[in-house]
Amino acid sequence: MVSIKDIAKLADVSVSTVSRVLNDQEHVSIEKRTRVLRAIKQTGYVPNRAARDMVSKRTGTIGVVMPETFNMFQRQLFSSVAHHLEQFSYYTSFYFASADVQGERACLNRLKGDRLDGIILLHEIMLGEFQTYLEENAIPTVLATFKGKEWAATSITISEEDAAQTAVNHLIALGHRDIGFIGGEKYGFASARLDGYKRALEGAGIAFDEQRLVRAQSYTMEGGAQATRSLLDRRVPCTALFAITDELALGAMRALSDRGLSVPGDMSIVGFDNIELASYSNPRLTTVSQPIPEMGQMAVALLYSLLSGSSGTPLSISLPTTFIERESTARLR
Amino acid sequence: MVSIKDIAKLADVSVSTVSRVLNDQEHVSIEKRTRVLRAIKQTGYVPNRAARDMVSKRTGTIGVVMPETFNMFQRQLFSSVAHHLEQFSYYTSFYFASADVQGERACLNRLKGDRLDGIILLHEIMLGEFQTYLEENAIPTVLATFKGKEWAATSITISEEDAAQTAVNHLIALGHRDIGFIGGEKYGFASARLDGYKRALEGAGIAFDEQRLVRAQSYTMEGGAQATRSLLDRRVPCTALFAITDELALGAMRALSDRGLSVPGDMSIVGFDNIELASYSNPRLTTVSQPIPEMGQMAVALLYSLLSGSSGTPLSISLPTTFIERESTARLR
DNA sequence: ACAGACAATGAGAACGTTTCCAGAATTCAC
DNA sequence: GTGAATTCTGGAAACGTTCTCATTGTCTGT
Numbered sequence: 001m002v003s004i005k006d007i008a009k010l011a012d013v014s015v016s017t018v019s020r021v022l023n024d025q026e027h028v029s030i031e032k033r034t035r036v037l038r039a040i041k042q043t044g045y046v047p048n049r050a051a052r053d054m055v056s057k058r059t060g061t062i063g064v065v066m067p068e069t070f071n072m073f074q075r076q077l078f079s080s081v082a083h084h085l086e087q088f089s090y091y092t093s094f095y096f097a098s099a100d101v102q103g104e105r106a107c108l109n110r111l112k113g114d115r116l117d118g119i120i121l122l123h124e125i126m127l128g129e130f131q132t133y134l135e136e137n138a139i140p141t142v143l144a145t146f147k148g149k150e151w152a153a154t155s156i157t158i159s160e161e162d163a164a165q166t167a168v169n170h171l172i173a174l175g176h177r178d179i180g181f182i183g184g185e186k187y188g189f190a191s192a193r194l195d196g197y198k199r200a201l202e203g204a205g206i207a208f209d210e211q212r213l214v215r216a217q218s219y220t221m222e223g224g225a226q227a228t229r230s231l232l233d234r235r236v237p238c239t240a241l242f243a244i245t246d247e248l249a250l251g252a253m254r255a256l257s258d259r260g261l262s263v264p265g266d267m268s269i270v271g272f273d274n275i276e277l278a279s280y281s282n283p284r285l286t287t288v289s290q291p292i293p294e295m296g297q298m299a300v301a302l303l304y305s306l307l308s309g310s311s312g313t314p315l316s317i318s319l320p321t322t323f324i325e326r327e328s329t330a331r332l333r
Numbered sequence: 334m335v336s337i338k339d340i341a342k343l344a345d346v347s348v349s350t351v352s353r354v355l356n357d358q359e360h361v362s363i364e365k366r367t368r369v370l371r372a373i374k375q376t377g378y379v380p381n382r383a384a385r386d387m388v389s390k391r392t393g394t395i396g397v398v399m400p401e402t403f404n405m406f407q408r409q410l411f412s413s414v415a416h417h418l419e420q421f422s423y424y425t426s427f428y429f430a431s432a433d434v435q436g437e438r439a440c441l442n443r444l445k446g447d448r449l450d451g452i453i454l455l456h457e458i459m460l461g462e463f464q465t466y467l468e469e470n471a472i473p474t475v476l477a478t479f480k481g482k483e484w485a486a487t488s489i490t491i492s493e494e495d496a497a498q499t500a501v502n503h504l505i506a507l508g509h510r511d512i513g514f515i516g517g518e519k520y521g522f523a524s525a526r527l528d529g530y531k532r533a534l535e536g537a538g539i540a541f542d543e544q545r546l547v548r549a550q551s552y553t554m555e556g557g558a559q560a561t562r563s564l565l566d567r568r569v570p571c572t573a574l575f576a577i578t579d580e581l582a583l584g585a586m587r588a589l590s591d592r593g594l595s596v597p598g599d600m601s602i603v604g605f606d607n608i609e610l611a612s613y614s615n616p617r618l619t620t621v622s623q624p625i626p627e628m629g630q631m632a633v634a635l636l637y638s639l640l641s642g643s644s645g646t647p648l649s650i651s652l653p654t655t656f657i658e659r660e661s662t663a664r665l666r
Numbered sequence: 667a668c669a670g671a672c673a674a675t676g677a678g679a680a681c682g683t684t685t686c687c688a689g690a691a692t693t694c695a696c
Numbered sequence: 697g698t699g700a701a702t703t704c705t706g707g708a709a710a711c712g713t714t715c716t717c718a719t720t721g722t723c724t725g726t
Contacts (some may be wrong), residue, residue, distance in 0.1 A: 051712035384682035
């Protein structure tokens with residue numbers, strides 16, 4: 001492997017000079033600079049990142065953490081983040097954590113060895129040690145799509161509860177009163193969206209009924225389908241469904257269709273996220289649109305400002321959502 | 334930052350001894366070993382990877398390259414690869430290359446600095462320099478979903494052409510003769526699937542008609558919808574469509590539905606890939622199933638054997654596909 | 667012509683680890 | 697008991713960079 005010394009020898013200059021050229025520093029004559037550049041080109045030399053990192057005490061790397069089995073919303077968010085990250089001169093490392101304690105711990109351990117300069121978390125982390133590590137080492141952190149309960153980190157979110165309430169209100173406005181809820185496990189957004197659902201019912205004077213609530217095992221279409229089947233099996237009358245995720249909603253549509261129920265004829269459905277697929281399903285899905293590209297952009301911008309040394313109380317930014325009416329909801333006949 | 338020296342001091346042993354403990358080597362007394370381990374635990378010490386990599390001349394890292402805007406098939410493949418990669422003790426770095434020459438070059442440059450021990454490519458790379466670099470540096474490489482033309486690397490593929498032919502044959506068997514083709518740009522699999530389509534027509538004595546061929550701008554649902562619209566606008570009669578990707582097929586279904594055509598009543602559709610979504614669409618999509626989990630597993634296994642020093646002519650493995658009939662195809666009335 | 671400022675350059679320390687080597691301590695075979 | 701083999705241990709070199717510092721050379725203003 002060709003090293004900086006080889007380049008120095010080949011260009012007949014000192015190692016220091018090569019380093020200066022490499023890092024675009026001044027105090028190098030045009031003549032030597034071109035000689036060095038020629039040698040680099042000739043040998044195909046690329047600086048050894050490990051060596052560079054070691055001496056400079058920083059890796060120039062920012063980490064992006066996401067679930068190993070990310071859903072389509074997270075996939076789109078990831079795209080946006082990755083795209084904006086390319087703009088500026090940091091390396092990016094991606095970490096995929098399986099959604100359990102061991103998975104998060106394994107992820108954390110990988111992280112630690114990498115000595116990141118900054119980090120963006122694209123999903124809620126359950127493991128307390130994660131927060132501890134980041135705080136103790138004062139690693140600039142941006143939380144996207146969630147806030148830490150007692151974690152005073154920069155975050156970018158939407159008002160989950162309000163958005164969910166709006167979605168359910170739409171169903172109510174269409175005359176529905178028996179509205180099922182397809183939720184999920186664990187995460188903060190799941191309970192926030194449930195709260196929004198409850199608030200909407202309350203606002204309309206509809207009693208909340210535990211029987212109309214079902215939690216999917218996983219945030220997948222399969223999870224949504226299963227949950228819907230078990231809801232239907234309970235035989236509590238429902239004319240509409242609110243699913244806290246588009247993928248759950250799509251799974252629900254599949255399950256309904258399998259039971260010979262039509263959407264929105266027999267059942268209206270509202271989703272949440274507005275993933276790309278929502279406008280390609282049949283029928284198109286009425287949903288709450290999250291500003292995914294902006295969330296990614298903001299997350300990157302916020303991290304950048306942290307890395308540039310901005311201080312003070314961490315910003316906690318909430319972006320607006322939009323309710324999108326498509327074809328999966330209809331007025332109750 | 335706490336370093337190995339701090340641990341040595343704290344445990345009152347030499348740096349060498351700490352290093353031995355760290356790397357699970359023998360020749361350390363139980364007593365000192367426990368002292369070292371205690372010190373590590375106490376301080377939360379994690380070895381600096383950069384330093385470690387530098388001296389050991391290897392990074393213990395394997396790289397996974399995929400397109401920045403990966404489609405659902407690639408997403409599932411990625412999952413499988415990531416999952417199997419976790420089993421063994423290499424670090425994994427993910428690289429996302431935007432699908433153009435600059436993107437691939439940028440990706441390559443990032444790669445180079447990282448001095449990978451091995452690499453898995455999850456999509457066809459156009460940039461020749463990529464191959465050159467990997468070959469010149471003798472980096473163990475596995476190509477997944479494609480083969481290099483003149484690249485004698487280990488690869489794992491399916492027989493694209495045969496599978497496509499089978500898919501189109503199915504349409505023919507249902508009585509269809511006017512079969513549109515929704516293809517795409519650039520990649521080898523696109524032309525292989527086109528060849529399969531042509532061969533099926535030929536086998537049935539149906540003349541290939543350029544007018545029934547359309548290429549999507551991108552391998553997305555939007556791309557499929559657009560392509561389908563332009564095909565419909567040509568007003569060449571078609572009773573069936575073969576899309577070389579499930580996502581294109583789903584976009585096509587959307588476009589047809591928008592024009593008031595029903596699937597499979599007015600038009601049969603066959604896709605390719607069998608992404609998760611294919612069994613959740615409405616109607617469910619008839620398609621060619623790729624053995625995605627196995628492909629990922631194989632790719633990892635093959636890389637592992639390369640890293641373990643297996644040599645000889647690189648293996649080129651082709652996995653079988655399955656044709657899956659669902660609801661998007663029907664007999665021509 | 668001379669001091670002072672500044673540009674160009676290279677020598678060498680430092681970063682945190684692994685690994686080679688040699689010495690000390692212990693065990694083993696007779 | 698003796699010598700040989702083996703285990704344990706620490707010192708120090710090496711890895712490929714960056715960065716500080718000192719030296720030399722070239723201007724500039726008087």
